[in-house]
Amino acid sequence: QVQLVESGGGSAQPGGSLRLSCAASGNIFRLYAMSWYRQGPGKKRELVARITIDGSRKYGDAVTGRFTISGDIVKSTVFLEMTSLKSDDTAVYYCNTIQAGVEYWGQGTQVTVSS
Numbered sequence: 191q192v193q194l195v196e197s198g199g200g201s202a203q204p205g206g207s208l209r210l211s212c213a214a215s216g217n218i219f220r221l222y223a224m225s226w227y228r229q230g231p232g233k234k235r236e237l238v239a240r241i242t243i244d245g246s247r248k249y250g251d252a253v254t255g256r257f258t259i260s261g262d263i264v265k266s267t268v269f270l271e272m273t274s275l276k277s278d279d280t281a282v283y284y285c286n287t288i289q290a291g292v293e294y295w296g297q298g299t300q301v302t303v304s305s
Contacts, residue, residue, distance in 0.1 A: 192216045192294045194285040199299030207273045208301060212285030214266035214294075221287050224261060224268040228281035228301075238283065241268060252278070275303045 198210040212224065225240040239259035240248045247259055253272075261268030268285065280303050285296035 192218055192221075192287060192289055192292075194287065194294055194296035196283065196285045196296045196299040199283060199301045201302045201304065202275050203305050204276060204303055206275050206303070207271070208275065209272070210270040210283055210299060210301075212261075212268045212270075212296060214285075214287060218266055218289065221263050221266060221289055223287065224263060224266075225286040226259065226268070226270045227284045227286055228279075229284070230278070230281035233281070235284070239270060272301070275301075277303050279303050 192214055193216045194212055194214050196210060196212045200208060202208050223240050223242040226238040227235050228238050229235040237250050238253055239257055241259045241261055243263040256274045258271040282298040282300050284298045287294050
């Protein structure tokens with residue numbers, strides 16, 4: 191079993207910034223990638239960003255140029271720097287990883303962008 195714990199959510203004004211953190215623990219032996227997903231009110235869960243063990247990064251279209259994923263897969267930690275926040279970024283943000291074909295999710299952290 192792998193446990194994922196997110197932190198850093200909260201409230202921000204449009205144009206503001208927030209930083210999310212995720213730490214994995216438990217029986218970790220081979221993580222290839224760690225990702226951030228989000229689910230806004232009435233919306234489907236969507237990929238926000240992914241970082242792989244070789245350092246490759248992938249971003250969702252809605253956040254490209256505004257969000258940056260960083261971290262160390264070997265150390266099982268990942269961060270999401272969110273800038274130029276918009277009201278549409280309001281969502282629960284989830285940390286995600288896959289190991290040995292099993293997908294793991296964190297409990298989620300709420301991000302609210304409002305003036």
